[in-house]
Amino acid sequence: xxxxxxxxxxxxxxxxxxxxxxxxxxxxxxxxxxxxxxxxxxxxxxxxxxxxxxxxxxxxxxxxxxxxxxxxxxxxxxxxxxxxxxxxxxxxxxxxxxxxx
Amino acid sequence: xxxxxxxxxxxxxxxxxxxxxxxxxxxxxxxxxxxxxxxxxxxxxxxxxxxxxxxxxxxxxxxxxxxxxxxxxxxxxxxxxxxxxxxxxxxxxxxxxxxxx
DNA sequence: CGGTATCCGCCGGGATACTG
DNA sequence: CAGTATCCCGGCGGATACCG
Numbered sequence: 442x443x444x445x446x447x448x449x450x451x452x453x454x455x456x457x458x459x460x461x462x463x464x465x466x467x468x469x470x471x472x473x474x475x476x477x478x479x480x481x482x483x484x485x486x487x488x489x490x491x492x493x494x495x496x497x498x499x500x501x502x503x504x505x506x507x508x509x510x511x512x513x514x515x516x517x518x519x520x521x522x523x524x525x526x527x528x529x530x531x532x533x534x535x536x537x538x539x540x541x542x
Numbered sequence: 543x544x545x546x547x548x549x550x551x552x553x554x555x556x557x558x559x560x561x562x563x564x565x566x567x568x569x570x571x572x573x574x575x576x577x578x579x580x581x582x583x584x585x586x587x588x589x590x591x592x593x594x595x596x597x598x599x600x601x602x603x604x605x606x607x608x609x610x611x612x613x614x615x616x617x618x619x620x621x622x623x624x625x626x627x628x629x630x631x632x633x634x635x636x637x638x639x640x641x642x643x
Numbered sequence: 644c645g646g647t648a649t650c651c652g653c654c655g656g657g658a659t660a661c662t663g
Numbered sequence: 664c665a666g667t668a669t670c671c672c673g674g675c676g677g678a679t680a681c682c683g
Contacts, residue, residue: 456665467657472666482629493664494663503625510614517611524604528583557645568677573646594644595683 442474446504446511449484453499483507543575547605547612550585554600584608 448454448462460471475498479486483504487497500508549555549563561572576599580587584605588598601609 460665468666469658470656473656480630480633481626482633488665494666496665503622503629506622507618510611510618513611514615517608521604521607525582528604529581532581532583561645569646570678571676574676589645595646597645 442478443511443515445471445474445478446483446500446507447515449498449500449504450508450512453497456496456498459498478504543579544612544616546572546575546579547584547601547608548616550599550601550605551609551613554598557597557599560599579605 444463445459448459454462456471456475459475460466460468463471475484475486478484482501485497485499485501487499489495489497545564546560549560555563557572557576560576561567561569564572576585576587579585583602585599585601588600590596590598
């Protein structure tokens, strides 16, 4: 969800692009999450009745008020992921090996 | 979890205080979440072997790097909760009534 | 007080198949 | 392409009981 908002931060996007933009997520979850965000009034969902069907998703002004925070959050995780992983390995190393009596 | 970090933003806290500070959460979840945050290196878990047992939880410097973002996130949700609820009612009102043929 | 252990119901979310 | 509809399983998290 953070990722979805991240993908919409600057421009309007189509469904396929959003789906492809996030690794390891099912189509179902993309739809579901988009619906929730739409319900919360964070983004708009515009259907173009042409063919092939094109659907645009865009952040509302209200949605944009979350952008700064979400982007910051996303950046924090990417910058510190390694540090967190280290900490986890460390933590696990001191506790799990106590499996032997 | 956001709430837990929020509670630790300025000062060291004890288990009971943290538990009482969050409505509708089980003791188990508090412990579990604290363990995860500790594992990630975001906070420290100090046991004082006195009686009655007192256990201190405090954010690490690393944990503090998340503070700004998390606080911002918390503030955003509290400030906009009402607006979101409105949007939801609106959204639901236009769709659910279509239960009748 | 500050946990750990166990049981268990619920639903988040993937896989798959089908519509417009 | 952009969904909706089902099936189904893993694990999140509450309730409860017991330890140091």
